[in-house]
Amino acid sequence: DKIHYADITISAVSPSQYPDDGIPEIVLAGRSNVGKSSFINTMVNRKNLARTSGKPGKTRTLNFFNIENELFFVDVPGYGYAQVSNAEQEKWGVMMNEYFATREELVLGVLLVDFRHEPTNLDIQMYEFFKYFNIPVLVVATKSDKIKKSKHNKHTSMIKKALKLESEDTFYPFSSVTKEGRKEIWNEILAYTRN
Ligand code: GDP
Numbered sequence: 080d081k082i083h084y085a086d087i088t089i090s091a092v093s094p095s096q097y098p099d100d101g102i103p104e105i106v107l108a109g110r111s112n113v114g115k116s117s118f119i120n121t122m123v124n125r126k127n128l129a130r131t132s133g134k135p136g137k138t139r140t141l142n143f144f145n146i147e148n149e150l151f152f153v154d155v156p157g158y159g160y161a162q163v164s165n166a167e168q169e170k171w172g173v174m175m176n177e178y179f180a181t182r183e184e185l186v187l188g189v190l191l192v193d194f195r196h197e198p199t200n201l202d203i204q205m206y207e208f209f210k211y212f213n214i215p216v217l218v219v220a221t222k223s224d225k226i227k228k229s230k231h232n233k234h235t236s237m238i239k240k241a242l243k244l245e246s247e248d249t250f251y252p253f254s255s256v257t258k259e260g261r262k263e264i265w266n267e268i269l270a271y272t273r274n
Pocket of ligand 1: 110111113114116130157221223224253255256
């Protein structure tokens with residue numbers, strides 16, 4: 080449960096810069112502000128490993144976080160900023176395709192969505208993008224502390240239905256405030272990386 084070592088290894092803009100350790104990778108995707116940085120920090124018990132709420136559109140890199148020399152969290156730039164140009168979006172797409180199409184180390188996709196809301200079209204596209212590349216998906220529904228327990232089932236169904244979540248994929252509510260889901264998500268991740 081305790082994480083002793085977690086550090087950013089590289090912010091890569093091209094495949095030649097990806098790490099060559101051969102250790103498994105978990106890619107993390109979600110729209111900007113969904114709580115992805117908070118998720119990373121909570122999972123590894125760090126306050127500031129991933130920067131929370133940095134400038135939108137600024138990070139156009141894949142950030143590889145080495146966790147215990149056992150796996151990488153690969154943080155991809157958040158999507159869905161209004162102010163990002165078509166050229167920027169195009170670059171994002173190229174970078175994502177390069178990574179997803181060729182990366183053998185990639186064992187699991189984590190898609191972060193906001194537990195409070197219907198997934199956006201971009202969330203659905205991201206889910207389909209994972210499925211297109213045959214990557215199993217773990218959906219993390221963030222900010223669960225903002226939803227009453229009595230409404231959890233309703234929101235869970237809403238999100239699974241909108242994404243058309245397949246049976247091999249998994250879903251967990253998560254909160255970086257209460258740490259709900261942290262343990263279950265670690266178990267799920269380790270089931271993929273330790274195989
Ligand atoms: P990112 O842009 O996806 O990296 O999102 P951040 O991690 O920076 O979070 C965006 C905002 O949501 C910040 O104001 C966080 O404090 C807040 N936030 C993130 N996770 C949670 C959570 O689990 N519960 C609550 N209540 N707020 C959260």
